[in-house]
Amino acid sequence: MRKFRTLDEFEQEYFLKHPEEIDDYLTEIFQKYSESNDSGAFLAFLRVFVSVQEIL
Numbered sequence: 001m002r003k004f005r006t007l008d009e010f011e012q013e014y015f016l017k018h019p020e021e022i023d024d025y026l027t028e029i030f031q032k033y034s035e036s037n038d039s040g041a042f043l044a045f046l047r048v049f050v051s052v053q054e055i056l
Helices: 007-017 019-036 039-055
Strands: none
Touching: 007 019, 007 039, 019 039
16 A cells, blocks of 8 residues: 655655745745634644754
């Protein structure tokens, strides 16, 4: 059976390869959160960010 990557895994790999885009990613996260107040999505985005920062 083939194992597919999750969206979190894909995003982590992307930002490990493109760390220069992390600032724009964070700006977008906070902008979307201020518009929607969706704390679940906000925390999911932050988990990706923290996991990449731990590796870098």
